[in-house]
Amino acid sequence: MFRPLSPLPTAWRSLLHAFVIQARRIPGRIAMRDSTGAKLTYSETLMRAAALSRVFARELGEEEYVGLMLPPMVPSAVANLALGLLGKVAVNLNYTTNQAMVDSAVEQCGIRKVITSARVLEKCHIRPKVDLVMLEDVPAKVRTTDKMFAAFTGKLAPMALLERLMPGLGTRKLDDLATVIFTSGSTGDPKGVMLTHRNILSNVHQVEEQIHLDDQEVILGILPFFHSFGYTIGLWTGLVLGKTVVYHFNPLDARTIGKLCDEHDVTLVAGTPSFTRMYLKSCSPQQFHALKHLLLGAEKLKDETYREIKEILKIEPMQGYGTTELSPVVAVNVPAPAKLPDGRTIYANRPGTVGLPVPGTAVKTVDPESGADLPPGATGLICVKGPQVMPGYLNKPEATAKVLIDGWYSTGDLGFVDQDGFLTITDRISRFSKIAGEMVPHVGVETAIMAAAGVDEHAVAVTAIPDPKHGERLCVLYTNLNATPDEIHRRLVAAGVPRLWIPSVRDFVSIEEVPITGTGKIDLRALRELAVRQPVA
Structure with a gap:
């Protein structure tokens, strides 16, 4: 809306x-x-x-x-x-x-x-x-x-x-x-x-x-x-x-950050869920006594992290969403009432979503193949229009034309907008593999493996590597599985995970750490290069 x-x-x-x-x-x-x-x-x-x-x-x-x-x-x-x-x-x-x-x-x-x-x-x-x-x-x-x-x-x-x-x-x-x-x-x-x-x-x-x-x-x-x-x-x-x-x-220096928040009565912190969990472990809750706004993005805010923040800091975290091309903020949850254009007043914090689009922002989803607009609630490619949309990429008119159409910026992210206007992100289109004609989401596979292994985020990352028969196949890079790849494979099968979502045991690769960019996101390019370079089991 x-x-x-x-x-x-x-x-x-x-x-x-x-x-x-x-x-x-x-x-x-x-x-x-x-x-x-x-x-x-x-x-x-x-x-x-x-x-x-x-x-x-x-x-x-x-x-x-x-x-x-x-x-x-x-x-x-x-x-x-x-x-x-x-x-x-x-x-x-x-x-x-x-x-x-x-x-x-x-x-x-x-x-x-x-x-x-x-x-x-x-x-x-x-x-x-x-x-x-x-x-x-x-x-x-x-x-x-x-x-x-x-x-x-x-x-x-x-x-x-x-x-x-x-x-x-x-x-x-x-x-x-x-x-x-x-x-x-x-x-x-x-x-x-x-x-x-x-x-x-x-x-x-x-x-x-x-x-x-x-x-x-x-x-x-x-x-x-x-x-x-x-x-x-x-x-x-x-x-x-x-x-x-x-x-x-x-941003990783939790002790200094806690001290600064305490000494200077910091009221607004913006970061990632991973950063916040680090602060909760290393700092006293009292050091965040003045905190009123905790804006989190770049990765999914898990339910357990949401509950942990509320329990320890006594505030509701505000998950949001944005991209560099959008200056960057598109949407953010706010623990307060919001009046919708149809006259209704609703609570503007809806866990699991990234919130209502900020004023002046139009969000829609389109079919990734045809580009046709989709109805509310339908998952598709997220497109955004508003005054925060960039004019384009520097000296790259072709790249600009691919993502900017009639003022709408195609984010490359998949998600849906519900009846009240809240935006939910489900995946990134670049994080899919087409296997046997089916689109397999890397994030979905990561989630299934982490659940089977009982490990947290940044312990597992999924990418795709070239395959002479099928074009590409899934590869799992992990730091800790709490079990052998064979056992994880059996658990995935027993849990009813779709067959195409289950990587081959030979494509589980142990690494020292999952590559991360300087802003806290998984470095997808480095991840793929690492997978191609590493010998598989």
């Missing part, structure tokens, strides 16, 4: 306009802080970004696309702002992937300069093959005139003058490109998703209308800026809406 979105505030002419408005409205409020102790008010953030933009102007010259390879901390947030004030397109590079993926992103954008730090290069062992601007060297390059400019623009200059002094304020409009975020490459080469100022501001506005954030909201920023959720929620939602963001560079 489509729910309309109220118009964007007229003052939101770009992401930078929206931020500067908040910096002038609430100059003394804390805008951002991080685990090193760094802390900036809104006024200080604007001044720091203004000064840094002057240094970057000298260092970067006329470059339009500028890479950043930095973790989510105060300096990297300010660096993104500084590039925005210059009118440049900031491209946050995935430092958790490999050299080839970074090289591809750099080449596709024509990036010739990347802002990074010695510490990042040392830890990630990736070095972009372009000129590097080291963040550690910046303080020595800040001139007295830069500081004077920052003080004037941060506190005194009217907006009209700021627009003349800062290209990003004077020339950038809603439909101009704000960033390029690269897909993980988990199913192929990474594609550059172009997101405009309108895309991101609309998604911020949609999230606000769905969740209704408090004025003094404190957001935990642990997802990297090369991740669309980390970029939109972790960076811009706070700055556009006047909230405080607390950054930490490692």
Whole structure:
């Protein structure tokens, strides 16, 4: 069911306009802080970004696309702002992937300069093959005139003058490109998703209308800026809406995260169910005493995890759904009443679904083969339309045309929309194998094997490998089965699992760990490569 979105505030002419408005409205409020102790008010953030933009102007010259390879901390947030004030397109590079993926992103954008730090290069062992601007060297390059400019623009200059002094304020409009975020490459080469100022501001506005954030909201920023959720929620939602963001560079560092949530009264945490279970095991519930919003995505929220969170934290987790191409939020559960277009008021949190689409978003399912629209409740390929839909992939018109048809984005995910408008995700179309003419879902096979083995997520992953007779066949990569493959095979047969869903015993492969991307998802490309490379039993 489509729910309309109220118009964007007229003052939101770009992401930078929206931020500067908040910096002038609430100059003394804390805008951002991080685990090193760094802390900036809104006024200080604007001044720091203004000064840094002057240094970057000298260092970067006329470059339009500028890479950043930095973790989510105060300096990297300010660096993104500084590039925005210059009118440049900031491209946050995935430092958790490999050299080839970074090289591809750099080449596709024509990036010739990347802002990074010695510490990042040392830890990630990736070095972009372009000129590097080291963040550690910046303080020595800040001139007295830069500081004077920052003080004037941060506190005194009217907006009209700021627009003349800062290209990003004077020339950038809603439909101009704000960033390029690269897909993980988990199913192929990474594609550059172009997101405009309108895309991101609309998604911020949609999230606000769905969740209704408090004025003094404190957001935990642990997802990297090369991740669309980390970029939109972790960076811009706070700055556009006047909230405080607390950054930490490692989402797996549960003890530090618990400490930050406790010390700074964090009210909103966004992550994955796996991350949350880690926090529950390593942190005291008291450390999350201020938590009101727990947004979970990227993987299915299992019933037992849902119950565990409710029991320990005394709040209802909000499972949601999004993709990079959609800026990224499409739908999210909210433990509160929601009024539907037909006049009914319902409870907007429905476990097992990913919630109601955010306002201004239309969702439908279509037949994967014919593309014909399907009725409510019918499982099909999920398509989304709304102001958060990307304009396309960078320099890839053919790839764009495959997924964007008449304004509808084809997500590649399978699911259905029920009579009340709640969206349920059942699988990803790329995670199917066609065996003997039947589509076999990898996730369904994984679920059956985990149930037979009595193991949890990330202990088993299913992919497909080439087969000379049938085109492809299922392969199970596992870290722990609590039984032999022969025994698991017998249990699957006894449980009545469809024959085509049961992999051959020879195609069970023991591995040290299931490959995961830097954003917590199974790396499907690495998984398939590992399966092809590994000898089978």
